[in-house]
Amino acid sequence: MTVSDAGGPMVIVGGGLAGGNATATLREEGFGGRVVLISREPGIPFGRPPMSKTYLRSQEDLDGWYVRPAGWYQEHDVERLGDGVVAVDAALHTVTLDSGGELEYQKLLIATGGRNRRLRVAGAELPGIHYLRTVAECDAIKREAVADRRAVIVGMGFIGCEVAASLTQLGVQVTTVFPGPAPLEKVLGAEVGAAIAAIHRANGVELCAEEQIVAFEGSDRVQAAVTASGKRIACDFAVAGIGIEPELPTFEGSPVTLTNGVLVDELCRASAPDIYAAGDVANHLHPVFGRVRVEHYNNAEKQGRAAARSMLGSTTPYDYIHSFWSDQYEHKLEYVGHAATWDEFVVRGSLQERRLIGFYLQDGLMRAAVGLDRGGDPEADLDSEMAACARLVAQRARPAPGRLADEHVDLWSLAT
Numbered sequence: 001m002t003v004s005d006a007g008g009p010m011v012i013v014g015g016g017l018a019g020g021n022a023t024a025t026l027r028e029e030g031f032g033g034r035v036v037l038i039s040r041e042p043g044i045p046f047g048r049p050p051m052s053k054t055y056l057r058s059q060e061d062l063d064g065w066y067v068r069p070a071g072w073y074q075e076h077d078v079e080r081l082g083d084g085v086v087a088v089d090a091a092l093h094t095v096t097l098d099s100g101g102e103l104e105y106q107k108l109l110i111a112t113g114g115r116n117r118r119l120r121v122a123g124a125e126l127p128g129i130h131y132l133r134t135v136a137e138c139d140a141i142k143r144e145a146v147a148d149r150r151a152v153i154v155g156m157g158f159i160g161c162e163v164a165a166s167l168t169q170l171g172v173q174v175t176t177v178f179p180g181p182a183p184l185e186k187v188l189g190a191e192v193g194a195a196i197a198a199i200h201r202a203n204g205v206e207l208c209a210e211e212q213i214v215a216f217e218g219s220d221r222v223q224a225a226v227t228a229s230g231k232r233i234a235c236d237f238a239v240a241g242i243g244i245e246p247e248l249p250t251f252e253g254s255p256v257t258l259t260n261g262v263l264v265d266e267l268c269r270a271s272a273p274d275i276y277a278a279g280d281v282a283n284h285l286h287p288v289f290g291r292v293r294v295e296h297y298n299n300a301e302k303q304g305r306a307a308a309r310s311m312l313g314s315t316t317p318y319d320y321i322h323s324f325w326s327d328q329y330e331h332k333l334e335y336v337g338h339a340a341t342w343d344e345f346v347v348r349g350s351l352q353e354r355r356l357i358g359f360y361l362q363d364g365l366m367r368a369a370v371g372l373d374r375g376g377d378p379e380a381d382l383d384s385e386m387a388a389c390a391r392l393v394a395q396r397a398r399p400a401p402g403r404l405a406d407e408h409v410d411l412w413s414l415a416t
């Protein structure tokens with residue numbers, strides 16, 4: 001170990017999934033010194049996925065999503081501070097807290113996640129317009145979600161799609177407004193985007209594609225959303241899911257490079273000594289994908305753990321093949337890899353029946369794959385088709401498109 005139990009505290013800033021997993025890993029890997037977890041968010045670290053799905057629909061509480069049970073932190077001598085970090089002095093190795101105090105660190109993990117982008121249009125501050133990241137925000141949406149009320153969803157990325165589905169399942173009449181030609185088109189492409197659009201339409205959601213909100217109207221709360229083309233959509237409430245931005249304290253002393261988050265290497269190390277980053281805030285160098293910042297559960301969990309091991313002296317690069325899932329109605333999406341661009345999209349299965357695996361190739365190289373109601377969960381089923389896809393991506397495979405599409409070819413046989 002390059003760290004000493006007596007060498008000052010390990011400080012984790014941000015008690016979300018990445019921070020919680022890093023904290024647990026420090027103890028589980030045997031660090032016996034002080035561990036301080038500082039978070040602005042009330043409560044213990046937990047996973048957010050049910051807040052657009054089962055928790056939003058009141059089908060599940062959050063207990064199963066805690067990183068560790070409530071008693072674990074005290075039992076493992078972790079100091080939890082309900083506070084924020086406003087500034088880091090990378091030269092002095094100190095953090096300044098919202099409450100005014102200062103704390104020295106031996107090593108510091110930035111796991112501050114992201115904050116929701118806000119709409120900047122007339123009427124955007126009216127009551128009844130919601131965002132979704134925290135439990136309080138989710139509970140506020142739950143209170144609005146009464147059958148037969150009308151909701152406008154702004155943005156059809158993952159949050160927009162999942163909230164549209166959940167609200168529809170609760171009997172809310174949903175209209176969605178989004179800039180692209182189809183939901184999730186930017187991430188998954190036109191073909192899968194069209195399939196997702198068809199699923200939402202089949203469930204009664206009205207889709208306003210290639211549109212944007214220019215204003216909200218209402219006297220004491222939102223009553224309508226107005227689009228660029230002049231459509232006026234009457235509503236009882238609205239939910240905006242228009243992306244996040246990395247949430248960062250300020251940095252002083254030695255320079256810490258901030259480019260779309262905290263720039264870190266394969267060991268989750270920032271440019272200043274003894275500072276690490278993980279989760280949604282970390283723009284990391286990945287051995288397969290190059291430089292990426294991803295906003296997914298599996299990354300936050302695994303990178304949080306990897307960063308903790310690096311803080312303890314491990315020299316193993318973080319090389320997890322990124323993956324995520326999304327649940328909408330009874331449909332399940334699984335995605336492995338990372339393809340910001342691709343020049344060929346190959347389908348195994350049927351887009352029309354909306355049951356397929358799609359492969360994203362760039363210059364013949366398999367960069368990513370998506371499973372729509374097919375392929376299994378690559379994390380839970382290591383023999384699944386999606387797990388085979390992850391292997392192909394990791395191996396930088398160049399499978400022949402015809403063989404990818406051919407149902408008779410076992411995907412595992414294409415991996416070396």
Ligand SMILES: Cc1cc2nc3c(=O)[nH]c(=O)nc-3n(C[C@H](O)[C@H](O)[C@H](O)COP(=O)(O)OP(=O)(O)OC[C@H]3O[C@@H](n4cnc5c(N)ncnc54)[C@H](O)[C@@H]3O)c2cc1C
Binds near residue numbers: 038112114326
């Ligand atoms: C509703 C919802 C549903 C989702 N569903 C899925 C899904 O189905 N699949 C999937 O792969 N991903 C999903 N995600 C994404 C996933 O939840 C995130 O990628 C993950 O939460 C990132 O974890 P994190 O620890 O990096 O950041 P966060 O979870 O954002 O945690 C950051 C923490 O840091 C705290 N903080 C911030 N700044 C400071 C500061 N200066 N000082 C102290 N504390 C600070 C914050 O309050 C917060 O507690 C979903 C996200 C949301 C919001």
